[in-house]
Amino acid sequence: MERLDKRETVCCGASVACESCAVRPLAVCGALPTDALARLARMTHPRRLGPGATLIEEGEPALDVFTVVEGMLKLYKLMPDGRRQITGFMIPGDFVGLSVGEAYIYSAEAVMPTTACRFRRNFFHGMMEDYPDLETRLLGIVSTELAAAQGQMLLLGRKTAKERLASFLLSLAGRLEVAAGDRLALPMTRSDIADFLGLTIETVSRTFTVLRKEGLLARVDKAGVVVADIDALARAAGD
Amino acid sequence: MERLDKRETVCCGASVACESCAVRPLAVCGALPTDALARLARMTHPRRLGPGATLIEEGEPALDVFTVVEGMLKLYKLMPDGRRQITGFMIPGDFVGLSVGEAYIYSAEAVMPTTACRFRRNFFHGMMEDYPDLETRLLGIVSTELAAAQGQMLLLGRKTAKERLASFLLSLAGRLEVAAGDRLALPMTRSDIADFLGLTIETVSRTFTVLRKEGLLARVDKAGVVVADIDALARAAGD
DNA sequence: CGTGTTATTGAAGAACGTCAAGCGGGGTGG
DNA sequence: CCACCCCGCTTGACGTTCTTCAATAACACG
Numbered sequence: 001m002e003r004l005d006k007r008e009t010v011c012c013g014a015s016v017a018c019e020s021c022a023v024r025p026l027a028v029c030g031a032l033p034t035d036a037l038a039r040l041a042r043m044t045h046p047r048r049l050g051p052g053a054t055l056i057e058e059g060e061p062a063l064d065v066f067t068v069v070e071g072m073l074k075l076y077k078l079m080p081d082g083r084r085q086i087t088g089f090m091i092p093g094d095f096v097g098l099s100v101g102e103a104y105i106y107s108a109e110a111v112m113p114t115t116a117c118r119f120r121r122n123f124f125h126g127m128m129e130d131y132p133d134l135e136t137r138l139l140g141i142v143s144t145e146l147a148a149a150q151g152q153m154l155l156l157g158r159k160t161a162k163e164r165l166a167s168f169l170l171s172l173a174g175r176l177e178v179a180a181g182d183r184l185a186l187p188m189t190r191s192d193i194a195d196f197l198g199l200t201i202e203t204v205s206r207t208f209t210v211l212r213k214e215g216l217l218a219r220v221d222k223a224g225v226v227v228a229d230i231d232a233l234a235r236a237a238g239d
Numbered sequence: 240m241e242r243l244d245k246r247e248t249v250c251c252g253a254s255v256a257c258e259s260c261a262v263r264p265l266a267v268c269g270a271l272p273t274d275a276l277a278r279l280a281r282m283t284h285p286r287r288l289g290p291g292a293t294l295i296e297e298g299e300p301a302l303d304v305f306t307v308v309e310g311m312l313k314l315y316k317l318m319p320d321g322r323r324q325i326t327g328f329m330i331p332g333d334f335v336g337l338s339v340g341e342a343y344i345y346s347a348e349a350v351m352p353t354t355a356c357r358f359r360r361n362f363f364h365g366m367m368e369d370y371p372d373l374e375t376r377l378l379g380i381v382s383t384e385l386a387a388a389q390g391q392m393l394l395l396g397r398k399t400a401k402e403r404l405a406s407f408l409l410s411l412a413g414r415l416e417v418a419a420g421d422r423l424a425l426p427m428t429r430s431d432i433a434d435f436l437g438l439t440i441e442t443v444s445r446t447f448t449v450l451r452k453e454g455l456l457a458r459v460d461k462a463g464v465v466v467a468d469i470d471a472l473a474r475a476a477g478d
Numbered sequence: 479c480g481t482g483t484t485a486t487t488g489a490a491g492a493a494c495g496t497c498a499a500g501c502g503g504g505g506t507g508g
Numbered sequence: 509c510c511a512c513c514c515c516g517c518t519t520g521a522c523g524t525t526c527t528t529c530a531a532t533a534a535c536a537c538g
């Protein structure tokens with residue numbers, strides 16, 4: 001998915017390119033005519049979320065859709081006994097809340113201070129009718145997410161703890177465009193990482209230690225890591 | 240997703256409703272005007288596959304898209320050392336081969352004698368431009384698949400062997416519209432089930448035995464099961 | 479500086495995987 | 509027609525990885 005020009009960005013405020021939101025372009029707005037962007041901008045409601053704040057809750061009526069402007073969200077499903085599976089971490093430009101049925105099928109919660117743009121679902125459907133390009137773009141986004149989900153199924157079903165953590169770090173570094181040798185920020189807790197990788201926090205912690213002792217990571221702390229050997233990390237990821 | 244009238248079905252042959260293919264409607268064709276259906280029908284190439292035959296292979300150029308008309312396909316991803324994760328079993332009406340990039344991101348293989356309709360990817364994209372409803376329908380299909388993938392992530396990341404197998408049987412019974420007490424056919428091998436559930440064939444086999452001994456299944460054999468207590472099975476599935 | 483929260487580390491345990499043996503059904507050929 | 513074989517499935521014994529439980533360490537915040 002190509003990078004979009006900042007000027008095409010629709011964000012939290014009423015303007016088409018307000019400064020605080022131009023941090024990262026909204027993938028969904030690419031290739032839209034100016035009037036469509038203006039309509040989107042007018043109907044956008046910004047929402048600021050502190051860490052741990054809930055944006056949507058599984059099972060609630062799916063009245064809105066959202067785009068992440070800043071920060072990070074975690075999407076997750078819960079079992080009645082509290083077991084949790086995080087299905088994804090959403091970063092600026094990502095789209096959240098799409099649902100085929102009447103209810104959300106996952107919960108979304110802020111990992112760090114986060115800004116999301118809210119659109120009424122009905123309005124968004126109307127926009128798609130008026131601008132088929134928007135629907136095409138959305139189909140691409142959902143397809144990309146499906147592909148990621150299939151990769152995550154391979155990870156959860158068949159990879160070892162070490163392969164899982166290596167895959168996770170690589171994938172995040174790629175999405176956040178972190179260069180080799182740079183610090184990769186990990187705003188989520190060990191518990192979040194564990195629930196994303198289908199592990200426990202203890203196994204995640206031990207596996208971080210292994211990767212550091214083997215020299216794949218130069219530094220590991222609560223808030224991030226420094227990747228020392230990205231090729232070795234890719235090999236450790238298993239595919 | 241509502242059932243569609245058979246007359247709306249586009250299938251393997253050149254006619255809009257050839258008999259052998261009207262087994263199950265193609266979800267993707269719903270709500271299309273007659274001329275669109277006729278165009279689809281003209282450009283459809285049927286493909287018969289014996290058990291084990293490969294329809295598409297991960298990494299190959301994604302030149303075609305397919306709909307399953309009859310039988311069952313398994314979609315899977317492989318790791319270099321041969322570990323396999325089956326990401327889904329596709330049944331009549333399902334859509335296969337959609338890819339955002341230039342290459343397929345998974346392989347697809349027939350589980351049993353299967354008929355698939357092939358469409359050239361470019362032709363299909365053209366159809367979507369001419370008939371936005373087709374794109375809308377496809378967006379719904381992909382969104383539904385994404386939801387299923389997220390459910391499968393919960394299964395793979397957090398469920399026990401027993402919960403996984405119970406979930407699998409329930410989900411398949413639902414999709415195939417098998418009533419309680421009826422026989423649920425399982426055309427795939429234990430190895431396929433294991434690779435779908437992130438288990439080994441031994442664990443799958445043992446877990447079938449457990450479910451039978453506990454009375455949730457009345458009968459278990461190579462080719463299928465009879466569900467004895469569907470409520471208990473739902474409880475065993477965990478959510 | 480104390481206190482609660484989060485992360486790390488260690489030891490013991492459980493669930494599932496691995497290895498191995500035996501069963502059974504379907505197909506083939508004598 | 510039946511013996512044989514092949515392949516997939518089941519079952520048992522044992523091993524490994526990850527989890528669970530527990531204690532300690534590091535950190536954030538008031």
